[in-house]
Amino acid sequence: MGRTPSSARDPLVALLLGKLNMDLFEELRDKFPLLVSAAQAPPQVSHNQVSIALRGPDVRPLAEHLQSAYQSRLVAVFAEDRVAAESVFYNYYVFEQPAEPCYLILQAPIAADQPRFPSLAAGLPAVNWQEREIQDWFGLEATGHPNPRRVALHDNWPDVHPLRKSFPLRQVLPPFEGERHVYRPTLGEGVFQIPVGPVHAGIIEPGHFNFAVAGEPILYLQLRMFYTHKGTEKLFEDMPIHRAVFLAESISGDSAFSHGTAFCQAIENASDTEVPQRARVMRTILLELERVCNHIGDIGAISTDVGFMVANAHASRLREMVVRLNEGLTGSRWLRGMVCVGGVRRTWSSAQRDLLRDTVNQVEREFDSLVALVQSSDSTRDRLEQTGILLPETAKVLGIVGVAGRASGVDLDVRRDHPYAAYERYPFQVPVYRAGDVLHRMLVRVDEVKQSFAILRAAADDLPEGPHCAPLQPVPPGRCALSAVEGWRGEILHWVRTADNNRLERCKIKDPSVNNWAAIVEAVQGNIVADFPVINKSFNLSYSGTDR
Amino acid sequence: MFKILQKALATGIATVAYPDVPAVVSPHFRGRPEFDFASWRDARPAAEVCPTGAILVGQALSPANRRVTVDYGLCVFCGQCADVSPDGAVRVTTEFELATHNRARLIRAADYSLNADGTHQRLIAEYEAEATAEEAGGKVSEAIRNTLGRSLAIRQVDAGSCNGCEMEIVALNNPIHDIERFGIQFVASPRHADMLLVTGPVTRNMELALQKTYAATPDPKVIVAVGACGISGGIFGTNYASRGGVDATIPVDVYIPGCPPRPEALLYGILLAVGRLAEKVR
Numbered sequence: 037m038g039r040t041p042s043s044a045r046d047p048l049v050a051l052l053l054g055k056l057n058m059d060l061f062e063e064l065r066d067k068f069p070l071l072v073s074a075a076q077a078p079p080q081v082s083h084n085q086v087s088i089a090l091r092g093p094d095v096r097p098l099a100e101h102l103q104s105a106y107q108s109r110l111v112a113v114f115a116e117d118r119v120a121a122e123s124v125f126y127n128y129y130v131f132e133q134p135a136e137p138c139y140l141i142l143q144a145p146i147a148a149d150q151p152r153f154p155s156l157a158a159g160l161p162a163v164n165w166q167e168r169e170i171q172d173w174f175g176l177e178a179t180g181h182p183n184p185r186r187v188a189l190h191d192n193w194p195d196v197h198p199l200r201k202s203f204p205l206r207q208v209l210p211p212f213e214g215e216r217h218v219y220r221p222t223l224g225e226g227v228f229q230i231p232v233g234p235v236h237a238g239i240i241e242p243g244h245f246n247f248a249v250a251g252e253p254i255l256y257l258q259l260r261m262f263y264t265h266k267g268t269e270k271l272f273e274d275m276p277i278h279r280a281v282f283l284a285e286s287i288s289g290d291s292a293f294s295h296g297t298a299f300c301q302a303i304e305n306a307s308d309t310e311v312p313q314r315a316r317v318m319r320t321i322l323l324e325l326e327r328v329c330n331h332i333g334d335i336g337a338i339s340t341d342v343g344f345m346v347a348n349a350h351a352s353r354l355r356e357m358v359v360r361l362n363e364g365l366t367g368s369r370w371l372r373g374m375v376c377v378g379g380v381r382r383t384w385s386s387a388q389r390d391l392l393r394d395t396v397n398q399v400e401r402e403f404d405s406l407v408a409l410v411q412s413s414d415s416t417r418d419r420l421e422q423t424g425i426l427l428p429e430t431a432k433v434l435g436i437v438g439v440a441g442r443a444s445g446v447d448l449d450v451r452r453d454h455p456y457a458a459y460e461r462y463p464f465q466v467p468v469y470r471a472g473d474v475l476h477r478m479l480v481r482v483d484e485v486k487q488s489f490a491i492l493r494a495a496a497d498d499l500p501e502g503p504h505c506a507p508l509q510p511v512p513p514g515r516c517a518l519s520a521v522e523g524w525r526g527e528i529l530h531w532v533r534t535a536d537n538n539r540l541e542r543c544k545i546k547d548p549s550v551n552n553w554a555a556i557v558e559a560v561q562g563n564i565v566a567d568f569p570v571i572n573k574s575f576n577l578s579y580s581g582t583d584r
Numbered sequence: 585m586f587k588i589l590q591k592a593l594a595t596g597i598a599t600v601a602y603p604d605v606p607a608v609v610s611p612h613f614r615g616r617p618e619f620d621f622a623s624w625r626d627a628r629p630a631a632e633v634c635p636t637g638a639i640l641v642g643q644a645l646s647p648a649n650r651r652v653t654v655d656y657g658l659c660v661f662c663g664q665c666a667d668v669s670p671d672g673a674v675r676v677t678t679e680f681e682l683a684t685h686n687r688a689r690l691i692r693a694a695d696y697s698l699n700a701d702g703t704h705q706r707l708i709a710e711y712e713a714e715a716t717a718e719e720a721g722g723k724v725s726e727a728i729r730n731t732l733g734r735s736l737a738i739r740q741v742d743a744g745s746c747n748g749c750e751m752e753i754v755a756l757n758n759p760i761h762d763i764e765r766f767g768i769q770f771v772a773s774p775r776h777a778d779m780l781l782v783t784g785p786v787t788r789n790m791e792l793a794l795q796k797t798y799a800a801t802p803d804p805k806v807i808v809a810v811g812a813c814g815i816s817g818g819i820f821g822t823n824y825a826s827r828g829g830v831d832a833t834i835p836v837d838v839y840i841p842g843c844p845p846r847p848e849a850l851l852y853g854i855l856l857a858v859g860r861l862a863e864k865v866r
């Protein structure tokens with residue numbers, strides 16, 4: 037069990053924070069005078085984030101120093117096209133330090149006529165796909181990348197870079213006639229390839245899995261994602277912010293409220309909007325309901341995949357109780373159309389609050405009985421234990437986050453580490469295990485659901501009176517802001533640069549799934565093919581959140 | 585084993601009886617927004633807030649006239665149009681049985697003459713695609729009704745959705761909605777399927793897979809497009825990566841609005857598609 041939440045909004049802490057980051061900035065500037073731009077000092081501190089402007093695209097020495105001296109974690113890497121305004125592209129590197137609520141963002145310019153940047157992927161596999169995404173979408177080459185093939189645009193796409201400003205959103209591309217992706221060949225006597233997807237056997241999202249198997253055991257797995265790429269990040273640049281909230285809800289439909297909240301928080305940070313306390317508590321409640329609903333669904337689905345259908349029948353009955361509560365609280369079974377910039381769209385009557393309390397109590401009782409049922413089955417435990425192991429060392433190197441990380445010793449939780457909404461008000465524990473198998477990924481969910489019940493009850497009792505939404509104000513242009521939410525899968529990040537007329541220049545979305553696919557590739561090795569569904573389900577990643 | 589039985593007995597029957605009895609729906613649920621075109625004073629605020637462009641204020645037909653269209657095939661049932669139309673002309677209902685054979689039946693239009701400030705002066709005409717007698721009576725052919733009506737195998741195809749529709753389709757299989765009580769089951773291969781239940785928007789990367797899945801499904805087959813994105817591309821529309829609605833790639837028999845459509849709405853559309861229900865005429 038981990039650390040307790042710390043407060044970032046406490047003025048004293050904020051002052052210390054500023055100081056801490058000032059010190060860090062000065063140290064970086066003194067150590068790396070050629071890299072850190074002194075001219076643009078002081079660094080910009082706002083809303084849990086500090087930005088430091090660099091002189092050029094090479095962040096390797098800084099990244100190494102931050103990792104070795106501060107145990108920093110590289111949370112995300114993404115790019116932005118500022119060629120029209122500043123003749124450069126930017127790469128942004130978001131870091132976090134343990135026990136430090138403030139994110140550190142390095143902004144590295146890349147000259148438009150030298151569209152390349154040194155890759156970090158060789159030493160930091162966590163950024164493997166993210167750097168390749170920058171290559172594909174912006175046409176900036178990640179030099180020295182160990183595997184620079186396309187990832188976000190499929191191989192048969194023409195040579196286009198859709199996130200460049202010069203590329204029109206609605207450009208109709210000709211039929212794709214390029215070469216298809218070539219998978220690593222499967223060699224050796226008795227070794228076979230099993231291609232699966234993109235259309236799968238179950239009711240799940242599309243992706244391609246290419247297994248190399250020797251008899252039953254899986255030798256290795258190759259993945260192709262981005263089948264559901266819908267141009268989402270580009271689309272954010274094409275609509276006013278009030279519409280974009282709905283687009284954020286459609287990034288990953290099972291995390292509509294988390295992504296919606298992450299987006300609204302980014303806009304609130306960019307526009308210095310103070311969200312009323314009632315709205316913060318309501319958001320906290322809805323975020324936890326989303327977690328409960330999806331975790332219970334996963335516990336059932338994991339049971340199904342090892343043949344324990346009865347447990348799934350009960351779990352899906354419970355899930356239905358929660359989605360009906362969602363409907364009673366928000367008008368939508370999946371919490372859509374509720375979050376908005378400044379708070380939430382509707383307030384709750386006392387009857388709705390009672391509905392919340394009663395349903396939570398009822399679901400909690402039934403949940404305990406469900407867990408007892410699942411644990412009573414030795415054959416289920418047999419199939420889950422020691423299956424699909426992700427070792428803690430591997431999880432750390434690959435930058436695995438969320439449920440999957442916490443089952444493999446990665447003690448991260450945005451709710452505690454970078455508090456938002458009203459999480460500071462409610463104590464909770466972050467479950468962390470080291471076994472890293474399917475069983476423990478399920479146990480993390482079980483523990484978290486129990487913690488969520490406690491948060492829900494406390495928040496329902498605590499719900500302050502007052503407005504549920506800040507008054508609507510125009511969003512000032514040219515502001516950059518980051519926001520993070522611990523969705524039920526893990527860390528969700530949104531970063532925006534605002535434009536004129538309540539629009540956006542850029543919106544970067546990072547779903548936890550992007551990092552976590554690499555975990556599945558590791559976890560399946562040596563397991564039998566028949567266990568793949570349950571291993572995959574125990575991660576339950578978002579294809580749409582990955583592909584956008 | 586004993587524990588499992590005991591729990592099952594203690595739980596009892598959880599399955600609902602929809603469509604024989606009406607669905608249990610929260611009064612807060614946002615279903616179809618209803619437009620009283622005659623009393624609507626101004627469509628512009630609603631068009632401004634509508635996240636998907638489901639409400640369109642067209643160019644003036646002449647300087648003093650304007651056409652307003654509402655497309656339930658694009659609607660995500662957010663209710664904002666009602667919030668910004670204080671004259672009460674737009675009302676959110678809890679209706680969800682909106683599936684139709686005919687895409688045009690999801691569209692309403694009204695022509696207005698305008699005041700100087702752009703508000704509506706008078707409703708000139710209101711348009712709605714009429715249901716043919718065939719549609720109202722259940723349009724499907726005898727062949728479909730006889731072959732697929734009593735035992736239907738569905739292959740679900742996610743052609744690019746956000747996974748929202750999939751969650752409701754999964755819920756059709758839970759003990760509450762239990763679609764198997766109708767002799768309907770989800771199958772693992774299009775070769776075993778009578779119906780493709782397709783969610784969208786159809787991405788460029790799924791276009792070919794969808795075409796191949798369609799080709800692999802034996803005749804007679806029924807294609808159902810699910811959700812705002814499956815019908816029209818929804819909030820994603822068409823862009824460099826999205827082809828928009830399912831019917832831009834393969835022919836569609838029935839459209840089920842929603843974002844996502846609730847399980848009962850899906851069930852209604854599926855039963856409609858095989859002629860076990862008649863289309864509601866409003």
Ligand code: SF4
Nearest residue numbers: 634659660662663665
């Ligand atoms: S309810 Fe439908 S028509 Fe009304 S604003 Fe929302 S999406 Fe548009």
